[in-house]
Amino acid sequence: MIDPPPLLAVQDVRKSFGSVIALRGVDLALHAGEAHALLGENGAGKSTLVRILAGVHRPDSGVVLVNGAPVVFHGPADSQAAGIAVIYQEPTLFHDLSITENVLMGRAPRRSFGRIDHAAARRIASALFGELGVKLDPERKVRGLSIAAQQLVEIAKALSNAARVLIMDEPTAALTGEETAHLFEVVRRLRARGVAVLFITHRLEEAFAECQRFTILRDGALVESGPRGAFTPQDVVRRMVGRSLDQLYPARTAHAGRVVLRARGLTRHGVYRDIGFDLHAGEILGFAGLVGAGRSEVMRGIFGIDPRDGGSVEVEGQIVPPGDPQAAMRTGIAMVPEDRRLQGLVMNLSIMRNATLAVPGRVRRGPFVSAAREQGVTQRWTERLRLKTQRLTDPVAVLSGGNQQKVVLAKWLATAPHVLIIDEPTRGVDVGAKAELHQMIAELAQAGLAVLMVSSDLPELLGMADRILVMREGRLAGACDGASASEESVMWLATGQQAALPGLAMGAA
Amino acid sequence: MSGMAMAPPVRGRLALRLSQFRELGLVASLLALVLATAAVNPRFLSPLGIRDILLDVSVIALVAIGETLALLMRQVDLSVSSILGIAAYGAGAVFVAFPGLPIPVVMLLGVAAGAVLGAMNGLLIAYGRVPSLVATLGTLYVFRGADYAWVKGGQINAINLPPTFRHFANAAILGVPVMVLLVIIVTIGFGYYLRHYPGGREYYAVGSNEEAARLAGINVERRLMRGFMLSGAIAGLAGVLFLARFGTADATAGAGMELRVVAAAVVGGVAITGGVGTVQGAALGALLLGVISNALVVLRVPAFWQQTIEGALLLVAISLDILLARHTLWLMRARHRNG
Numbered sequence: 001m002i003d004p005p006p007l008l009a010v011q012d013v014r015k016s017f018g019s020v021i022a023l024r025g026v027d028l029a030l031h032a033g034e035a036h037a038l039l040g041e042n043g044a045g046k047s048t049l050v051r052i053l054a055g056v057h058r059p060d061s062g063v064v065l066v067n068g069a070p071v072v073f074h075g076p077a078d079s080q081a082a083g084i085a086v087i088y089q090e091p092t093l094f095h096d097l098s099i100t101e102n103v104l105m106g107r108a109p110r111r112s113f114g115r116i117d118h119a120a121a122r123r124i125a126s127a128l129f130g131e132l133g134v135k136l137d138p139e140r141k142v143r144g145l146s147i148a149a150q151q152l153v154e155i156a157k158a159l160s161n162a163a164r165v166l167i168m169d170e171p172t173a174a175l176t177g178e179e180t181a182h183l184f185e186v187v188r189r190l191r192a193r194g195v196a197v198l199f200i201t202h203r204l205e206e207a208f209a210e211c212q213r214f215t216i217l218r219d220g221a222l223v224e225s226g227p228r229g230a231f232t233p234q235d236v237v238r239r240m241v242g243r244s245l246d247q248l249y250p251a252r253t254a255h256a257g258r259v260v261l262r263a264r265g266l267t268r269h270g271v272y273r274d275i276g277f278d279l280h281a282g283e284i285l286g287f288a289g290l291v292g293a294g295r296s297e298v299m300r301g302i303f304g305i306d307p308r309d310g311g312s313v314e315v316e317g318q319i320v321p322p323g324d325p326q327a328a329m330r331t332g333i334a335m336v337p338e339d340r341r342l343q344g345l346v347m348n349l350s351i352m353r354n355a356t357l358a359v360p361g362r363v364r365r366g367p368f369v370s371a372a373r374e375q376g377v378t379q380r381w382t383e384r385l386r387l388k389t390q391r392l393t394d395p396v397a398v399l400s401g402g403n404q405q406k407v408v409l410a411k412w413l414a415t416a417p418h419v420l421i422i423d424e425p426t427r428g429v430d431v432g433a434k435a436e437l438h439q440m441i442a443e444l445a446q447a448g449l450a451v452l453m454v455s456s457d458l459p460e461l462l463g464m465a466d467r468i469l470v471m472r473e474g475r476l477a478g479a480c481d482g483a484s485a486s487e488e489s490v491m492w493l494a495t496g497q498q499a500a501l502p503g504l505a506m507g508a509a
Numbered sequence: 510m511s512g513m514a515m516a517p518p519v520r521g522r523l524a525l526r527l528s529q530f531r532e533l534g535l536v537a538s539l540l541a542l543v544l545a546t547a548a549v550n551p552r553f554l555s556p557l558g559i560r561d562i563l564l565d566v567s568v569i570a571l572v573a574i575g576e577t578l579a580l581l582m583r584q585v586d587l588s589v590s591s592i593l594g595i596a597a598y599g600a601g602a603v604f605v606a607f608p609g610l611p612i613p614v615v616m617l618l619g620v621a622a623g624a625v626l627g628a629m630n631g632l633l634i635a636y637g638r639v640p641s642l643v644a645t646l647g648t649l650y651v652f653r654g655a656d657y658a659w660v661k662g663g664q665i666n667a668i669n670l671p672p673t674f675r676h677f678a679n680a681a682i683l684g685v686p687v688m689v690l691l692v693i694i695v696t697i698g699f700g701y702y703l704r705h706y707p708g709g710r711e712y713y714a715v716g717s718n719e720e721a722a723r724l725a726g727i728n729v730e731r732r733l734m735r736g737f738m739l740s741g742a743i744a745g746l747a748g749v750l751f752l753a754r755f756g757t758a759d760a761t762a763g764a765g766m767e768l769r770v771v772a773a774a775v776v777g778g779v780a781i782t783g784g785v786g787t788v789q790g791a792a793l794g795a796l797l798l799g800v801i802s803n804a805l806v807v808l809r810v811p812a813f814w815q816q817t818i819e820g821a822l823l824l825v826a827i828s829l830d831i832l833l834a835r836h837t838l839w840l841m842r843a844r845h846r847n848g
Binding site for chain 1: 705706707710711713714716717718720721722723724725726727728780783784785
């Protein structure tokens with residue numbers, strides 16, 4: 001008997017973005033009624049693969065096969081027409097429209113003259129939420145919904161498509177245990193109906209409980225693929241990481257010095273409330289929490305980019321006034337923002353110009369900018385940070401993500417800060433450069449710099465931070481010690497729930 | 510999670526009412542303004558006075574409908590006034606050449622010419638990826654310049670127009686001017702389309718989150734293209750009505766109207782940030798601005814104050830929107846934090 005072809009497959013798919021290679025020849029086959037786990041570290045290429053299957057990106061080479069026949073997706077509509085539904089990691093919703101419209105955009109039921117049947121649409125949406133076991137008013141607008149609720153709308157959207165292939169990119173990251181359990185119930189029902197599921201998660205216990213087949217990616221390449229029985233959790237972690245964790249995260253001895261930054265009762269109405277902590281010299285203090293928990297907003301509040309409604313910040317005994325980044329810089333705070341392209345760099349300006357933006361006084365000779373001084377100030381840090389570039393006069397746009405991040409770091413280190421706030425230090429950075437950035441941050445802390453680090457990459461926080469503060473919905477939910485914390489204990493605080501399935505903790509190996 | 514999820518139906522209806530709050534507010538301020546002005550000067554409410562205001566407003570209100578389509582997609586169409594100018598003079602030229610042409614045919618010609626010019630905007634914006642502010646600022650001048658080159662200082666006067674067309678502006682059904690009825694019908698038609706048709710909802714989707722619209726399989730380029738073609742077509746129709754209303758058109762017809770049109774839509778609750786607003790609101794906004802200008806004249810307010818007051822009103826409208834949006838968001842957050 002010949003096996004039916006997989007519902008959806010890719011063969012030898014390659015994709016690069018500029019100088020960054022995201023996928024280097026990946027195969028994947030999704031079979032009817034089977035849940036397939038796609039595993040790998042951040043930056044391993046999972047999301048790129050998802051976006052190729054969704055028709056968002058086109059592979060540079062390789063083929064996508066639907067029912068064994070090669071296809072070319074010209075856009076998301078083609079992928080949807082082929083019966084593929086995708087739940088993205090970050091909700092992509094219409095905030096000004098109702099939940100019902102979000103679920104059924106482009107697929108709303110019609111009545112006479114091609115009009116949308118609003119009542120029927122509402123019933124469909126209600127039924128979907130009933131199936132998911134959540135109560136959401138389908139009439140309300142999406143704006144203002146929590147991230148978890150938004151993720152549920154995304155899930156309902158994917159289910160409404162009557163898809164034959166369901167792709168879920170970390171759907172459970174923001175969900176509570178109960179919601180996650182409901183979701184898996186629905187996934188099992190879909191599988192029984194012959195739907196193929198591709199499931200991306202960082203929670204290995206979910207993969208082992210729900211998936212029959214595993215594929216592991218590392219640095220854009222396929223490491224191994226096979227049935228679940230062929231793997232143990234330890235194998236999976238080892239193959240994902242490809243090296244022991246102590247190589248990825250530098251070993252350091254914490255030596256908490258005196259208090260450098262003291263924050264008390266920081267509040268911004270409706271965003272965060274009553275955040276207080278001490279940051280010591282030489283310490284790396286991690287901020288964990290789900291997307292939308294308010295971590296970046298607290299950092300922006302401390303640095304004065306956003307106003308605060310209450311609370312105080314002191315650096316070395318000096319009060320940092322609210323809403324005044326210039327004053328924050330004078331007291332010795334530096335901030336590497338979350339989105340370096342939008343907030344950290346002027347993409348068209350040279351490396352030199354970018355690296356000296358925060359210290360205009362130091363590169364001036366008389367009223368003019370001196371290229372020699374610019375170069376001097378820049379080189380001091382770019383050499384220490386091992387920036388890979390031909391010329392310092394090149395625009396930063398030509399650099400890879402990791403090297404761009406080094407330029408941002410150089411810019412702020414040139415201000416000789418006491419406190420370095422660094423938000424998502426390695427987002428969109430390839431694994432090699434990531435280890436280098438980690439090494440540098442560790443060295444800076446070793447030299448006495450106090451570091452506040454926000455990251456959505458839990459292994460990164462666990463590997464780097466001396467202490468981790470966990471935020472949930474705008475409040476401090478708790479603190480853990482960096483050495484003894486596990487991914488589970490942090491998630492427990494971040495969601496306020498026990499993880500869906502008790503068991504294996506990864507990353508703490 | 511459960512707190513936020515538990516929104517009872519009553520609250521849903523309240524939320525719905527909140528979105529209509531804007532239009533009710535507009536109607537209320539209109540009524541207050543009309544009554545106050547009439548109390549000072551009763552002639553303000555004379556049938557002739559009302560008719561004049563409605564006729565003045567109808568052209569701007571019509572253009573504001575097309576502008577709303579652009580604004581909903583988080584774009585702007587500044588070229589509408591130039592398209593209107595070309596259509597107004599063009600309609601006159603057609604009447605001079607073919608005095609016997611039926612009025613609806615000339616209207617269709619205006620619509621077609623406007624659609625062609627709008628398509629040029631659409632091509633630049635959807636496929637050339639030129640930001641609409643820049644693209645339509647450019648075509649605002651290009652179209653107006655072409656108009657000057659074509660008209661060469663000429664002018665269409667009421668004398669040159671066929672009598673049927675001259676009477677069209679004054680024609681009325683049950684006391685309501687035909688031009689006003691036409692604008693009301695177009696408003697209701699587009700309002701219905703935007704609310705009840707998948708294509709109409711796409712304008713909101715594109716303006717609310719373009720990335721999400723693409724992922725939902727919406728052809729964003731095609732929607733942009735159609736939106737700007739429609740905006741141009743409506744401006745073309747408005748050009749014909751402009752000629753009917755004023756009986757005269759030269760190369761400056763409609764010049765400077767684009768910002769009044771944007772102002773009308775924004776006062777009417779169409780968000781410049783996209784995804785929010787209705788054509789009914791935009792038309793009401795045009796009516797409110799028109800009533801204010803007339804009221805200021807009736808109340809003998811010096812003419813130079815008029816623009817200041819209109820501008821101030823625009824700022825108040827936008828500030829109210831921002832405050833209201835912030836407050837609602839804050840309420841929602843507070844609700845599911847406590848719940």
